[in-house]
Amino acid sequence: MSLIRRISFAIVIIAAGLSSHQVSAATCVWKVTTNDGRSLYLGGSFHALRPSDYPLPRQYDRALEASSRLAFEEDPKTGEAAFSALMKAGEYSKGDSLKNHVDPRTYAYLRRFFSLRGVPEQKFSRYRPWLLDILLSAPPP
DSSP: OOHHHHHHHHSEEEEEOOOOOOOOGGGTEEEEEOTTSOEEEEEOOGGGOOGGGOSOOHHHHHHHHTEEEEEOSSOGGGHHHHHHHHHHHTBOOTTOOGGGTSOHHHHHHHHHHHHHTTOOHHHHTTBOHHHHHHHHHSOOO
């Protein structure tokens, strides 16, 4: 698998022709030049943006203007279906729960953590640890 294809699984890629624009890393836009002289722009964290983050910094517009193709790590049209599939995969089957898969001290900590946030045990206990990690790492809506 090519370097560009591997990167596209983890980050939004804005493939571009040659461009002389300088792009600032502070904006989450990077210009990458391959060994053969082709360039592409990487723009990250669109899924973590809030409405107050718009309009995006000018560097995004420059990268888009210099680009001939736009690729996303995920098809925006299938995002809801992918989210549903993720949630289903991260849920224990009926009759099983997180309590059966983590150390009792870890479970006690999670119960206290979620109770302080008003989340009832029956809500969080049905999820696998990896899904709880994703949910807790996501920015609030």
